[in-house]
Amino acid sequence: MHSVGKSWLLLTGFVVFYVIYLLFGALVFSSIERPVEEQLRRDMERLKEEFLNQSCVNAASLELFLNKVLAANKYGVSVLRNSSGRSNWDLASSMFFANTLVTTVGYGHPTPLSDAGKAFSIVYALMGVPFTMLVLTACVQRVMHPLVLAPVSLLQRSGLKPRPATIVHFLLLVIVVVLCFFVAPAAIFSGVEVSWTFLDGIYFCFISLCTIGLGDFVPAARPGQPYRVLYQIAVMVYLFLGLMMMYLLLRTFHKMADMHGLTTLLQLPRCEDSVLDDDTEPMVDNDPTPPRLKDKAASKPLDPGSQPSYNSINKG
Amino acid sequence: MAAPDLLDPKSATHNTKPRLSFSKKPITLSPQEESEVMATVMKWKTVTAIFLLVVLYLVIGAAVFRSLEQPHESAQRLAILSQKLEFLSQHSCVNQSQLEELVQQVVSAVRSGVNPAGTLTNHSSLWDLSSAFFFAGTVITTIGFGNISPHTEGGRIFCIIYALLGIPLFGFLLAGVGDQLGTIFGKGIARVEKTFVHWAISQTKIRVISTLLFVLFGCLLFVALPAAIFKHIEGWSALESLYFVVITLTTIGFGDFVAGGSDIEYLDYYKPLVWFWILVGLAYFAAILSMIGDWLRVISRRTKEEVGEIRAHAAEWTANVSAEFKETRRRVSVEIYDKFQRAASIKRKLSSELGFSSAPELTLPKRAMSINFSDGWDRNEKEAGLHDLTTPLTRNGGSLMNGLDPERGDVSVTEHFK
Numbered sequence: 001m002h003s004v005g006k007s008w009l010l011l012t013g014f015v016v017f018y019v020i021y022l023l024f025g026a027l028v029f030s031s032i033e034r035p036v037e038e039q040l041r042r043d044m045e046r047l048k049e050e051f052l053n054q055s056c057v058n059a060a061s062l063e064l065f066l067n068k069v070l071a072a073n074k075y076g077v078s079v080l081r082n083s084s085g086r087s088n089w090d091l092a093s094s095m096f097f098a099n100t101l102v103t104t105v106g107y108g109h110p111t112p113l114s115d116a117g118k119a120f121s122i123v124y125a126l127m128g129v130p131f132t133m134l135v136l137t138a139c140v141q142r143v144m145h146p147l148v149l150a151p152v153s154l155l156q157r158s159g160l161k162p163r164p165a166t167i168v169h170f171l172l173l174v175i176v177v178v179l180c181f182f183v184a185p186a187a188i189f190s191g192v193e194v195s196w197t198f199l200d201g202i203y204f205c206f207i208s209l210c211t212i213g214l215g216d217f218v219p220a221a222r223p224g225q226p227y228r229v230l231y232q233i234a235v236m237v238y239l240f241l242g243l244m245m246m247y248l249l250l251r252t253f254h255k256m257a258d259m260h261g262l263t264t265l266l267q268l269p270r271c272e273d274s275v276l277d278d279d280t281e282p283m284v285d286n287d288p289t290p291p292r293l294k295d296k297a298a299s300k301p302l303d304p305g306s307q308p309s310y311n312s313i314n315k316g
Numbered sequence: 317m318a319a320p321d322l323l324d325p326k327s328a329t330h331n332t333k334p335r336l337s338f339s340k341k342p343i344t345l346s347p348q349e350e351s352e353v354m355a356t357v358m359k360w361k362t363v364t365a366i367f368l369l370v371v372l373y374l375v376i377g378a379a380v381f382r383s384l385e386q387p388h389e390s391a392q393r394l395a396i397l398s399q400k401l402e403f404l405s406q407h408s409c410v411n412q413s414q415l416e417e418l419v420q421q422v423v424s425a426v427r428s429g430v431n432p433a434g435t436l437t438n439h440s441s442l443w444d445l446s447s448a449f450f451f452a453g454t455v456i457t458t459i460g461f462g463n464i465s466p467h468t469e470g471g472r473i474f475c476i477i478y479a480l481l482g483i484p485l486f487g488f489l490l491a492g493v494g495d496q497l498g499t500i501f502g503k504g505i506a507r508v509e510k511t512f513v514h515w516a517i518s519q520t521k522i523r524v525i526s527t528l529l530f531v532l533f534g535c536l537l538f539v540a541l542p543a544a545i546f547k548h549i550e551g552w553s554a555l556e557s558l559y560f561v562v563i564t565l566t567t568i569g570f571g572d573f574v575a576g577g578s579d580i581e582y583l584d585y586y587k588p589l590v591w592f593w594i595l596v597g598l599a600y601f602a603a604i605l606s607m608i609g610d611w612l613r614v615i616s617r618r619t620k621e622e623v624g625e626i627r628a629h630a631a632e633w634t635a636n637v638s639a640e641f642k643e644t645r646r647r648v649s650v651e652i653y654d655k656f657q658r659a660a661s662i663k664r665k666l667s668s669e670l671g672f673s674s675a676p677e678l679t680l681p682k683r684a685m686s687i688n689f690s691d692g693w694d695r696n697e698k699e700a701g702l703h704d705l706t707t708p709l710t711r712n713g714g715s716l717m718n719g720l721d722p723e724r725g726d727v728s729v730t731e732h733f734k
Contacts, residue, residue, distance in 0.1 A: 066422055106568035108462045118559040129566050203472045210479055212460035215571060216467075 092229040096220075099236050102128035103243060105213035109221065136240075140247045147173070148252055166256045177249060181242045182206065192231065193219065209242040446587045450576060453591045456482030457598060459569035463577050494599040501530060531604065538565070538597040546575055549586070564594060565601040 089097075089110070100107050101124060112118050148169070155165040186201030196204070196217065204217040220232045451464045455478060466472050505526045512522050543557040552560070552573060560573040576587045 069419055069422060101568060104458070104567045104569075106460065106563065106570050108570035108572060111570045111572040115553075115555055118555055122559060122562045125562060125566050125568060129568075199469060199472065203476060206476050206479070207460065210483060211458045211567065212455055212479060213462070213569065214460045214465045215462035216465040 092232045096232045102132045105211045107215035109218045456486045459567045461571035463571045565597045
């Protein structure tokens with residue numbers, strides 16, 4: 001029991017450190033990017049004034065104007081009247097940006113403008129991406145037991161054989177994840193964001209949770225959005241949880257494929273049991289091993305190609 | 317030591333002895349080796365098959381995207397062109413609202429992927445086959461630049477379905493490519509290690525050197541060289557090229573810089589080459605990132621172990637010290653009690669023998685007085701001291717100590733005790 005408590009402590013330590021890392025990145029981005037953004041905004045204002053002072057507009061100056069407007073817009077700076085005051089690099093937005101950076105989603109709206117911001121992004125990403133993967137894997141391992149192993153053993157106790165039990169459980173999990181992490185958030189997004197339809201919401205959820213992050217839809221980008229900070233934080237939490245669930249789905253599918261012999265059929269690497277430290281995975285070592293693991297070991301085919309090492313032949 | 321290694325898998329993993337010392341093993345080892353070799357050969361074939369499948373998938377996706385998006389794009393372009401002509405015909409003084417409207421139109425056109433600046437005759441479509449192929453590649457590698465994105469409903473729905481199937485497919489491919497890369501590199505490292513063996517350097521140093529070589533060589537091949545090429549062809553600065561390389565290979569993919577995304581005349585094979593570089597570079601970066609993750613894991617495990625060791629040591633030390641302390645206290649209290657008992661019995665004896673008549677001063681022998689209880693808890697010494705205490709009293713025979721003397725002896729003894 002003491003070791004389980006310690007592993008929970010470790011996990012909360014991970015998550016806390018992750019949040020601190022995001023805050024740190026947000027602070028740095030904010031302090032680097034905001035002055036540059038202000039400068040660009042002032043340049044746009046001046047450009048507009050100069051344009052209006054001309055009595056006659058010719059094509060060349062129009063082209064010049066358009067080019068500059070487009071270049072500014074690419075970085076998220078708008079020249080329209082009703083978008084003053086709101087910065088793309090205040091603390092919440094910078095944290096959101098840092099989050100998109102380390103989860104590799106990378107919307108691209110906004111992007112770092114200054115050279116220092118770009119250099120910092122490189123270093124921040126190189127450190128942050130593996131760390132985020134580690135944190136997500138740790139969380140998934142923690143969540144694996146109540147969401148996967150316990151229900152599967154429940155299904156088995158109610159009479160199903162191990163293989164159909166895993167299939168039934170996987171389908172149920174997929175349905176639950178789709179409902180909770182795609183349909184419901186899409187409905188919320190289409191309600192909160194004025195210009196998004198329901199399909200846009202689902203498209204956005206999918207593109208974000210697969211970490212593709214095209215950036216054509218970015219939440220909280222509309223000027224005059226009420227409760228913007230709260231909204232951005234909620235979206236960050238949603239992204240993290242959603243990513244965790246996608247990893248869980250992937251891992252469950254991998255374990256299921258292992259069990260059904262698919263991975264050996266395709267000569268692919270098997271799912272590792274303990275990615276992190278062994279003592280944070282209590283289910284493998286304790287005596288009441290869940291029936292699923294026992295059955296998995298029993299149903300493992302004993303052909304030599306499927307044994308990753310000599311040790312596992314002993315174990316099997 | 318031999319039998320437990322065979323029976324207990326856990327200890328076998330930590331054992332560094334060569335396993336071929338047992339007679340049973342060679343019989344079971346060779347068929348497994350053979351099948352392992354067969355497995356690697358099959359993996360190569362599987363990898364090429366999956367690669368061709370992925371290329372086919374991308375071509376199909378490109379064709380579908382093009383047929384969905386291009387009509388929409390040309391309609392948008394026509395609308396923008398007419399807007400611009402209208403604006404130019406009204407070349408009298410421009411008021412604010414018209415300007416805002418123009419800018420809004422421009423921005424929405426850019427969102428659709430059309431650049432209204434510049435003449436539109438030599439502007440290549442964003443959804444021609446090679447660009448659509450590139451876009452499909454960015455979707456299934458989850459990079460997602462975003463400089464091109466679908467705008468029709470059909471395009472978006474297709475994008476979702478396409479990604480659902482394509483991302484696992486690409487994942488398999490990446491696993492295969494990473495394997496091959498690892499094998500190639502492993503062979504090179506083995507050759508290098510063979511030369512180093514002659515120099516008699518320790519194993520860990522060789523490992524460290526080989527890791528460093530891997531990192532440096534890979535950086536040169538997959539990061540520095542492409543960055544230089546991009547700098548030359550795209551006209552970016554050195555930092556921007558490096559930024560693009562890192563952001564792309566970690567699959568973040570902002571899209572502010574995209575190779576092949578500007579209005580430059582590219583060679584025909586440029587974009588497919590970029591995609592191939594992304595594929596191999598992704599495998600390299602995945603290896604690097606997992607190595608960093610392994611280091612973090614090892615560091616956390618080592619610090620946990622060290623902290624655990626330190627705590628175990630501290631607990632052991634405190635347990636020892638407190639046990640010693642308790643033992644000492646117990647012995648001291650026992651001996652004090654013993655001494656009191658003896659002194660009391662002596663006093664009783666004396667008082668009963670000698671009555672209450674005054675007695676000459678009795679100088680207790682120095683040795684008895686100087687019983688030092690801080691060193692030497694010898695019973696013999698103590699008894700010797702007490703024995704000395706008793707002998708002068710009996711030697712003096714009838715000379716009675718005043719009633720206080722035994723008590724003085726008592727007191728002095730207790731003083732020493734204190």
